[in-house]
Amino acid sequence: MIANVLTMIRKRSRTVIGAALLGCGLMTPQAALAADCPNPNALGTSRTLVVDPREHPRIGTMQYPETLPLADHEVVLTFDDGPLPKYSNQVLAILASQCVKATFFTIGSQARFNPEGVRKLIAAGHTVGTHSQNHPLTMNKMPLEKVRQEVDDGIASTLAALNGDKSKLAPFFRIPGLMRAEIPEAYLASQGIQVWSADFPADDWRHISPQRVYDLAIQRIEAKRKGILLLHDIQPRTVAALPRILATLKERGYRIVHVVPATPDRPATPTQPQQWFLHPPTETVATTRWPKIPNFVFTATRTLPAPVFADMDWRDADILDHAQRARVGVPVRTLWPQPQLSQLASVSSLPIPAADVFRVPEALDLTLLAARSTASRRLAQRATAPGVSAPRAQAFSARQARHPKQAAHQAPAAAHGRAPHAAPPNASNASVRVAKRTPRAEATATSKRVPD
Secondary structure, three states: HHHHHHHHHHHHHHHHHHHHHHHHHOOOOOHHHHHHHOOOOOOOOOOEEEEEEOOOOEEEOOOOOOOOHHHHHHEEEEOOOOOOHHHHHHHHHHHHOOOOEEEEEEEEHHHHHOOOHHHHHOOOOOOOEEEOOOOOOOOOOOOOHHHHHHHHHHHHHHHHOOOOHHHHHHOEEEHHHHHHOHHHHHHHHHHHHHEOOOEEOOOOOOOHHHHHHHHHHHHHHHOOOOOEEEEEEOOOHHHHHHHHHHHHHOEEEEEEOEEEEEEEEEEEOOOOHHHHEEEOOOOOOOOHHHHHHHHOOOOOOOOOOOHHHHHHHHOOOOHHHHHHOOOOOOOOOOOOOOOOOOHHOOOOOOOOOHHOOOOOOOOOOOHHHHHOOOHHHHHHHHHHOOOOOHHHHHHHHHHHHHHHHHHHOOOOOHHOOOOOOOOOOOOOOOOOOEEEEEEHHHHHHHHHHHOO
């Protein structure tokens, strides 16, 4: 009886143990982290991504083609410019309450004055990179020696805060102000340091409200649906906006990813090349579906004969073949049609026009083009009327030739009962002069006039 009871107890124990082991095997990283987190409603860290800085030296679509290989609704949190105890400690407390891991880019001078703040970051399980020694905003204009000094001094100051333990410092670097340039990027790549940009900032370094920081962060995350968020742990507005940002990310189904560098004991996470793009090409793109070209092995290396010019051009095959053998160019004259002398002589010529063809008869009704108006036409008609004498018509034509615009808009003198000044009998039609009259002379002449 006792033996049967013991056997039943053993069977039930095995069943319970097996169920527990099966549950542990099916437990996701998110569930495991949630079990370790004291807050059951925390956002948590969904997974840890291990990257090799030498394989992908520059990331962040704000400046580079590649970014971290994240899935949809995955976000990486990054903080710059610390540590500053007044605000950095509050940021650490907020992240700890949500069991969230982030990446911090420290400034060397800050780490020198606050070494305890750097050690707190490592103790909380966060990743620590560097952000130069003095945060210059002119690294895009610096020479190589100045760039090397800023990068190396920032690393040395942060390592000093970590008691020289290089395993605790990640080979990650963010250029101050994101002032990228070829010289700092090339130097960092030669040192095996990965340059981090970002996929979306929250503009928390500007003088804006915490509400604006929250709005920008959520709007830009929702626009791209995944990527690296850029924040600063030295700003009070960031401290005020961070709890709401994390709560909204949890409500909308986003997950936090922690990034660490690869080491000999920790290999990089296996990824595909297209995963390092924010919008990787799909299967509809032909380049992703083309088969790889195999390595051909040529069994025969027989040289084919060179083609002959005559095989390619049917015109003057003999001349082209001779030119190929002699290796000289054969000048070929183009036979353009040339005119013959007989053809030129047979062309009939037109007669020369007579001189009287271009002679314009001097008529009284001809005036200048500028005087071709209604008034001038009426004046010409009156001048050619039967009762008008030739000297008067000649005098008016001469005055009209001198002042065509005035003649075009001026009423004729005959219409007002005044006779125009007549030219002397010996004056020719080509050189008729009109004398200028003063008002006194005009009055005298008017009193002596006799109506026609």
